[in-house]
Amino acid sequence: MSTATAVLSPRLTAATTGRVLRQLRHDHRTIAMMVLLPSLLLGLLYLLWRDVPAPPGQPGVFDRVGLTMLGVFPFVVMFLVTSIAMLRERTSGTLERLLTTPLSRLDLLLGYGAAFGLAAAVQAVVTVTVATTLYDLDVAGSLWLVVLIAVVDAVLGVALGLLASAFARSEFQAVQFMPVVVLPQFFLCGLLVPREQMAGWLQAVSDVLPLTYAVEALQEVGRSAAETGTMWTDVGVVAGAAVLALALAAATLRRRTS
């Protein structure tokens, strides 16, 4: 009868994933925003740069920026959604209750990661389809790699969101972690200023920020038809950062509280 709680149980992880997706299913507006907003925003960028001539011999600005935004959107959206969702678990008492059940902390966190990773996959497929058909986004490599990188970025967003929620006491605080976590990564990822042109110390900071690698991976897929080693290394770095953030988030989940 008494079964000791395993560190990780695929069954309980899946139960958590199913539960989070069911919560999402009841929230139609959130689903609509998750699926459509990136495409609409990308459309705005498309219109913004449509009539700006590209420098000779270089890809258009939209091809360069639009593609990397496919990695930035899921990262930002999933970070926000997850940090709020986890904060609600903490404040509503459901987290405390979950921790009295056989569910392990890792089951809970991986369950969240899988649920929002799946949501991100749907988002990415829609956005990539819209971008390449309606907005003529030019990608040299496989579109499935773009989707894969978008999903890995989303999981990184989930992991950092889970971690950030531990430091937020209120929803007001939680949403303000978004600019703290996201904007520096966005400024320094090489999109606004090429990394080679940054001051040395800024480049060093950029080197340890995971979004830098996500953006580089997408740029590799954008310009090379064949899969490059750099791209796979970048994907590995982003995935590793996500695992590290999940481990730290697990450490912040305490069964016993005062």
Add this chain to the structure above:
Amino acid sequence: MTDAVTVTDLVVDRGRRRVLPGLSCTVPAGRVTGLLGPSGSGKTTLMRALVGVQQVRSGTVTVLGEPAGSPGLRSRVGYVTQAPSVYPDLTVRENARHFAALYGRGARAADDALEAVGLTGAAGQLVADLSGGQRGRASLACALVGEPELLVLDEPTVGLDPVLRVELWERFHALAAAGTTLVVSSHVMDEAGRCDRLLLLRQGRLLADSTPAQLRADSGTDDLEESFLRLVRAQQEVDASGQGREHRREERARSGASRGSEQVSRA
């Protein structure tokens, strides 16, 4: 009769306040034990210690033969917090099925638990759309679904109409008859009479460990609320005279009188 829970010299601080200053008590197996006392007396803190989510300063809590909060206990102990802790954005049935899955049970167990709390008719509704009482019962169903050996319920009948309250108490006794140990907190003294055993707490101290019948006999009144008040007053007199001795001996009589009148709190 064996004990399902043994608490020994439990000391718990919350913030800078000492909530439990060294509590010892036992909970008999297969019975409904009522945890009664005014708000702030440490009932919730004790319950959190039983289910292993409370940081404790010292002392031991043994539940079903294992230290409270042990991994092995998580499928054997059910906990219902005072505020309903269910997902408002899921239906009642989805909530029950989720917790059923966590305890390794199927959809059938979830449906049974909903029936037990009288929520079968509302199974398809979102918890957010339920009344406060229904929400509380949904939360209870999510603990019943695991068929735990020890069920810890923090004020489960708050906001329920009298008919439902009676039904739930019948359910508690049916569970106890089947071997489940229940710890039920309440600050309503008319519920005390429904318990097999009573633990009366005040300011983190055990004022009485008794049965309703014994309590009535000891205090010489049929009214349990009155019995409790008499116990409180007697305790206050002991406290007051003790303090007077420790501090200013000459002021003993006066301080005793004033403390006594200030601190008579209704249960």
